[in-house]
Amino acid sequence: MRAGRRILTEDVYSAIQALIMDHAVAPGERIGIDALARRLAVSPTPVREALARLESDGLVRKRPLAGYTATPLLTRAEFDELVEMRLILETAAARRAATEVAAGTVGADDLSRLRGEADLPGATPDATGFAAIAAFTAQDARFHHLLAEVAGNRMLHQAVVRLRAHLHLFRLHFPTSHYGVSTAEHHRVVDAVGAGDPDDAADAMRAHLLAARERHLPFFEGP
Structure with a gap:
């Protein structure tokens, strides 16, 4: 081509x-x-x-x-299922990534890349609709996908990518409270992974996903 x-x-x-x-x-x-x-x-x-x-x-x-x-929008039941799958897969990815750091198989370069992707951008100036959040959405996905890649399990990485969670969630609703807050939550995950602490890494990822869930819930509470 x-x-x-x-x-x-x-x-x-x-x-x-x-x-x-x-x-x-x-x-x-x-x-x-x-x-x-x-x-x-x-x-x-x-x-x-x-x-x-x-x-x-x-x-x-x-x-x-x-x-x-x-594709129709996610129903509340599908949203809950998506969150449940992310909790299963992405807490496992964070735990495994921290284990790999502790074992010395994940180096400073990978951690530096993770930290770079953790810093999510704000709204694109002078843009509206999806164009305003497209950069945020893409980088948020890259962070989660990269963490799963660093975990070193190809099937786990592929499963996280195939969920396409960010496109489905941000098609539903984009809470402006994601700005800044998601970056801080990402950095707590990276800090725990970088410290080689599997339990803290899994807990930080779980806390991030559950907090993101709460930010999206108001979409389902309207008429």
């Missing part, structure tokens, strides 16, 4: 992702490839490629003879 084609496909992917995250394409709405291509002033090919990626992200669904639709 030529560089220009890669850039176009990435731009189309980002544009459709934003439409779905901002509900400009409503949850459950059918997505017509030709209509979307006209809307974005591109050919149908990069739209098809972008939709295939978004299907793997869990943001769209493809059904035989029916085409693509935007």
